[in-house]
Amino acid sequence: MTRRVPFAWFARNILVGTLLGGAYGAIHDQVSWSISPEYFTKFKFEQFAWAEIGLEPRLAASWIGFLATWWAGAIAAYAVCRMAFRHAFQDGASSWPLGRVVRRLLAVLMVAMAGGGCGFAYARMRAQDVERLWGGWRTYAGVQDLEAFATVGSIHNFGYAGALLGIVLVAVHIKVKGRVDRSSPQSLPPPGR
Template structure:
């Protein structure tokens, strides 16, 4: 089975779409919580950068609420991709009862891996910020008029780590799904 391009019986499509849609909701909720934490660390990361990137979605909400919107919009697609590839890896081939157990575990693997990698990224950002060696961030400081560069750096690393973690988490989840499928064949 090739997981990169669609070649599957059409009867599997509804389950695949449902799993991808669940991924959208799970990842979007994760993004909301993640960006509330990020906003608490560095409001400037949002007010100076993220809110500009997502200005098309600004409907006049208070900044914390808009950070939640940005969090959802920044992560929903990760869940869709994770759900789609997990489904393609064989989730839809499992018996219904096993699929119901596997789907939450699959998304849990991605979420935990993303959160751990995000935490590691944040810790790297903290170490960098404490080192005082933030000269490589001078362009960001100048272009975006960032005042609290250490907090900005911590959140930048937190976000980068989270996305890297989600990619690794998807790989781990696919391995998990493939093992479950093999155990039923």
């Protein structure tokens, strides 16, 4: 088993993770825009003013979504690749083709989506407390639909927590699966070698 990470394999997987993370963010922020345009017009557009490229507001929300999540995809890909290399490589990089990496990254995205769903449910359960919890945004930024704003804020916060949980779960899965694969009879070298 090689101990050197093949750079091209590693770079390709990081790039794929970056693009998947960014695409997820772009789509995610279209959903977010449909719930609360104010989340962008009163908060995110100001936060990402440095990235203004003259898009109409709804498309700008997707651009911001890409910029806000590409790095999370890169981190997820890095974690998946490091764990795959450390615990699951049997025959070098060829034992982890792109499809195998993408499946793990999609699992991370699914947990992130579930986290966002939990954020939506949390916002609905705490709707009666929205003024107390999020009222500062009414004063600070002039938010009118505070409940929708808080819903999107919760979806985003829980989504990031879900992505982190997804990375951990996938890393643990790779570690355990790698251990099981290495101890199975078919992974042992033939006798006399």
